[in-house]
Amino acid sequence: MRLLLIHQNFPGQFKHMAAEWAKRPGWEVIAIGRDTAPGLPACPELKLLRYKPHRPIRKDQxxxxxxxxxxxxxGQAVARILLNLKKKGWRPDAILAHPGWGETLYAKDVFPDTRLVHYCEWFYNAPPNRDLSHIDRADWPYADIGFDPEFPASFDDYARIRSWNALHLLNLHNCDAGISPTQxxxxxxxxxxxxxxxxxxEGIDTENLGPDPEAQFKTPSGVVLRANASKQPVLTYVARNLEPYRGFHTFMRALPAIQREHKNLHTLIVGGNDxxxxxxxxxxxxxxxxxxxxVGGQLDPARTHFLGKLPYEHYKQVLRVSSLHTYLSYPFVLSWSMLESMATGCLVLGSDTSPVREALRNEENGLTVRPLDCTALAKRAGEALARPTAQLQLLKRAATQQVHERWPRARGRWAVEELFAQPSSRSS
Structure with a gap:
């Protein structure tokens, strides 16, 4: 099997799949990523070819x-690499690519008979351009655009994303098959x-995620927080970056009330400032x-810990000492962190939005709260932290079991491999 992997930020979502395939007997795997991509240094078996667009976007565009x-x-930069591979006699049996930056626009022009599988992460799905303030955000039938009344979408926003979808439509037309992480x-x-x-x-690292009753985490100020410490509970919030798309503004507005109700509560906030x-x-x-x-003047700085971006092992310890973990996303791409927190045994309090409900079911494997409602969040968090331990353990065990069953890495890898095995259809 000759497999070509293409991702602007390689390895991206293909990290674990790529490492498995590169070591598989009889498989020859080549990856293409941009010059800024981190690559897979722990996997020397995998050959990474890097590209760089030959010029920046024109300033007057x-x-x-x-x-x-x-x-x-x-697309041009990647096509040059593909043409060079073809010239050397190397032809992939399948291409798996994240096409969101345009890398595969011309892949079928170079390898028309190769099966092209796209990672279909996103398509802009804006609501009608009219007043939608009457819609309960928990029942919001659209995606992220216009969801948060604090940041209303303009006509320019609607026109811009309609234009941006042109690339996604080309990608959908060009590929033989696609994969999406969620329904x-x-x-x-x-x-x-x-x-x-x-x-x-693509799955998460369920093999190395799970509760640890002996877990500890030491804050930068020297406070040692422990798992299952009922007298010193821990509230956690995690995002790649602290921003409204992941509910950071709602979380911060709720935090003063939560701290007032729970005098010994410590809060661990993980995420960058980009x-x-x-x-x-x-x-x-x-x-x-x-x-x-x-709201900073209303917070107790001794109990509010901003941790920035953490190494993965430290991040796992944050989850393992969590008494209540919040995940407050817009209707948008579901974060690995939510599934990882469930797999770790956290009690997750998530925003009641469609993508979150696909994994988190209220009072079955976690808790949900009305989105964008800081008052409801503070109340729901306070109630959760005061609930009997036995009730919470049932929810946490259900969350861990579901994620370990539904989202292991092997399951996603097998599904993609089945798509490789199907015949290619020539693009018109």
Whole structure:
């Protein structure tokens, strides 16, 4: 089996799959990633070819088209590598790619008979451009755009994302098959293309995730927090970056009330100060700074610990000492961190939005709360922290069992391998 993996930020979602396939007897795996991609240094068996667009986006490019110009530049750069591989006589049996930056725009022009499988992570699915304030956000039938009334979408936003979807439509047309991590993400794509898409989550490291009753975590200030310490509970919040898309503003507004009710509670906040989704605040350098300016005076700094981005092993210890873990996402891509927290045995309090409900069911394997409602969040968190331990253990065990059954890495890998085995259809 000759397999080509393409990801702008390789390995991205393909990390564990790539490592497994590269070591498999009879498989020859080559990866393509941008010059800035981290790669897989722990897997020397895998050959990584790097590319770089030959120029930046033109400064005078229309802002609706900047993403498409960038995609063409990425596609050209990858096509040059593909043409060189073909010239050397190397032809892949299958290509697995994240096409979100345009890397595979011309892959079928180089290898028309090779099966192209796309990781269909996202399709912009904006609501109608009219007043939707009457819709309960827990019943919101759309995706992220326009979801948060605090940040209303403009006509320019609607026009821009409609233009951005042109790339995703080309990707859907070009590929032979697609995979989406969740049913909800698949459902965001146009109905006429959903038949191409299989739901196959890449999985999480369930083998190395689970509760540890002896777990400890030492804060930068020297406080040692322990798992199952009822007299010193731990509230946790995790995101790649602290921003509204992952409910950081709602969390921070609820935190003063939670701290007032639980005098010994410590809060561990994990995440950077960059922007993964959305935009930076206008009045501050980052969302941490903005929210501290708004509510910081109401918080106990000795019990509020901002940890930044952590090494993975330290991050796991944060989850293992958690008494209550919050996951407050917009209707958007489901984070690995939510599944990892469930697998670790956390009691998860999640926003009552469609993608979260796909994994987290209220009073079955966790708790949910109305999205964007800091008052409801404070109340729900306070109630959860006061509940009998036996009730909480049932929810936590159910969460751990479900994730270990539904989202192991091997299950996602097998689903993708089945797609490789099917015949290719030539793109028109």
């Amino acid at each position: 229309h802002h609706y088209l900047r993403r498409m110009e960038d995609a063409v530049l990425h 909800w993400q698949k459902a965001q794509h146009p109905a006429e293309y959903r038949g191409k898409i299989t739901v196959a989550h 922007v993964s989704y959305g935009s930076r605040p206008k009045e501050a350098k980052n969302w941490k700074e903005k929210m501290l300016a708004e």
